Amino acid sequence: MPTVLFFRPNKDFAMQYASHWLGLGVEEAARRGYSVIDLVDAATTFEVLKETMASEKVDIAIMGGHGSPTVFTGYEQKIVFEACSGDEVMSGTISHFLSCSVGQILLPSIIEKKGVWTVGYQVDFEFSANTNYAVEQDPYAEPFKDVTLAIIRKILDGGTLKEVWDAGIAKCNEWIAKLWSRPETDWAEVIAGLEHDRDGMIALGDGEAYVLPPRRMAMLTPPQMLGLGLISYLVVGRK
Secondary structure (H helix, E strand, O other): OOEEEEEEOOOOHHHHHHHHHHHHHHHHHHHHOOEEEEEEHHHOOHHHHHHHHHHOOOOEEEEEOOEOOOEEEOHHHOEEEEOOEOHHHHOOOEEEEEOOOOOOOHHHHHHHOOOOEEEEEOOOOOOOOOOOOOHHHOOOOHHHHHHHHHHHHHHHOOOOHHHHHHHHHHHHHHHHHHHOOOOOHHHHHHHHHHHHHHHOEEEEEOOOOOOOOOOOHHHOOHHHHHHHHHHHHHHHHOO
């Protein structure tokens, strides 16, 4: 069974949003039958990540955290990866980084160290938020949540690098078109943020690789299971 790891510090303002979005990704992965490792807040350190990667075969890593061109951070903004130091633990893994600017130097370094492929941002990731709403209900953050989930879902559904890239770009464009006629300044800022993130998205690595999603017998309905049993009986009976 393939394994997906989520990495989501959640204490500061921006990370509360990112952690919530990735938490929805946890639900998507569990629904598809993946084995899920969910590292939250105090567990989002290099030491915990390294130990987990060493003890488990992680196929997909969905990484939330603050970033810069060379640095990715976790719990209390402590360094997790610094370009050319520590990022070798991502070898053999497909990843998505919801983090500012790591696409400039850090993500290419991960690919050089045999990361399979990755999608992230070359720019500071921008999103809109309104403190009058709970994180889970903020309408101004919803487009950015949907873009993140579109990327995660496509990875979990077995998408290749280009298919995942296309899913993220398409969701950005969908929201831009939907909001274009709204006259409010707040929505203009949302559109500007979506355009900024879309144009700053980067995809690197093996364009042919993907993770085959789990197949779960338990997801079949009783009539489907009965039909499958009948087919198996007929096949076996004809041998």
